[in-house]
Amino acid sequence: MQFLLNLDVPDLDAAIDFYTRALGLRLSRRLFAGSVAELLGGPAPLYLLQQAAGSQACAGAQRDYRRHWTPLHLDFVVDDLEVACTRAEAAGARREQGIRSEAWGRIAVFADPFGHGFCLLQWQGLGYAEVSDTAERGA
Structure with missing residues (x-):
């Protein structure tokens, strides 16, 4: 089994900058037409998913950052x-x-x-x- 972490963010470039500078992770690649960033350097990949504030997160809930x-x-x-x-x-x-x-x-x-x-x-x-x-x- 492989374990992945996904984290919604409103600004992908700002999130890449934060997680690489704050925690020493490194950008491996961008996926899905540049809307997802794969960060490596920990025991599991961290995927940053660009999702707009106010977009639907799940039934009845909207993303709020x-x-x-x-x-x-x-x-x-x-x-x-x-x-x-x-x-x-x-x-x-x-x-x-x-x-x-x-x-x-x-x-x-x-x-x-x-x-x-x-x-x-x-x-x-x-x-x-x-x-x-x-x-x-x-x-």
């Missing part, structure tokens, strides 16, 4: 959280919470310029395995 909450968001694991935060903010991300420490590592919460939330994570120790409820903790 003001800051919004969604139960699905992107987390990016980084080696140096402070450096990654500085890079993301320089590219246009808005930090929504300060860095906080957890048993598994540290986290910073952001919004991209298109209203999508994302987090930067830096593992500590075994990462999420530090808080595992299963016997497979060391696996």
